[in-house]
Amino acid sequence: MANQTPELPVRPGRRRSTSQHELERVAFELFARQGFDATTVDEIARGAGIGRRTFFRYFDSKNDVVWGSFGEHLERMREHFRRCPPGQPLLDALRTVVVEFNRVDPEDVPWHRRRMELILRVPALQAHSTLRYADWRAVVAEFAAGRLGVPPDALKPQALAYAALGVALAAYEHWLADPGSDLCAVLDAAMTDLARGFGS
């Protein structure tokens, strides 16, 4: 896990010469100008004034740059689930949390759009992102399993987690394709479809 930087008060030893965030900034700049595939790790490193080897100490791979600090966000989602009223129907809770989890500050929307454009449209990232989604699904499956009173690896919570992820991705794609749309509204609509078994 190269993506950890506890960075507590003062520690012995040399201090880090840059940060994930800074590398992300430099990388996104290059991705915007030349595209993801055409940008090499060497270029990102040079742009940030570090060695190529050092880049791989900040990120496990070039792909991981676009994901920033996703792990912490997931913790936030778990929190959302915990706050759901116990009596709330499973799919209502799920819909609400997915929508809230994906609500972003209006000022951050353009940045979020660029990030998601990369993740959902660059084949290399589409592929790699699957691995990140697994963690997302695990959080959902855990919650669903708790509500259903079954183990998290049972079929139903797993299927639901997979389905919810898929629905969310479809919503994201729809949002990206339509610049005027509101992400939360689209997510809500799609998750409602899911809860209704895509009927009526």
Place this chain on the structure above:
Amino acid sequence: MANQTPELPVRPGRRRSTSQHELERVAFELFARQGFDATTVDEIARGAGIGRRTFFRYFDSKNDVVWGSFGEHLERMREHFRRCPPGQPLLDALRTVVVEFNRVDPEDVPWHRRRMELILRVPALQAHSTLRYADWRAVVAEFAAGRLGVPPDALKPQALAYAALGVALAAYEHWLADPGSDLCAVLDAAMTDLARGFGS
């Protein structure tokens, strides 16, 4: 598209020295013995008595070996959809087709298991497979769009296609984890959950 070999009657020029199928055989042998990641393309090529460069004329990538001839299977799925009675509810049709599409000859089950174990458990393949799933989803979305009277890129058919894929993957994982289970039965159960909005 390296994966094409029309191989009509007689053609001029040198004949292919091996086949996708043969390479697949050799590769699976090595994957079983040393694992996917630990097997290099050089080894596969050497094992099949061809040059490394030639390997990449049979498959676009090492990842693609495990997928065999997936394209043709998709055509079969389209066919299944076409045969659905027009009055059948959308999700019933979908469930039926997904189940039938994944029915395999009992004698081919062990082979299918090994293939799916690779696809669903090796991270590199999990990631890459996402790209293959896109074609699967397109077939589903096309059918759903037709039934719903909306364009294939509308939110609902896309969300449904994504959800169906997810549910199918969950079923596959469940099947892999439980050697005694019947794939079709698991798929049927999972798709039924989907149709019911995961309620009751």
Place this chain on the structure above:
DNA sequence: ACGGTAATGACACCGGGTGCCAGAGGGAAG
């Protein structure tokens, strides 16, 4: 035997990713 056509494989090259290691930079204790 010959000419056209396709597949082959070697070679060189690119880029992502890793193990290794010497050295730079910094804190704290003497």
Place this chain on the structure above:
DNA sequence: CTTCCCTCTGGCACCCGGTGTCATTACCGT
């Protein structure tokens, strides 16, 4: 200030997947 210890750095060599190029090989029909 010097010393010890610790961490981060970055160069280097290496592995592997993937690609462009090109001479060569094998097969067809004439």
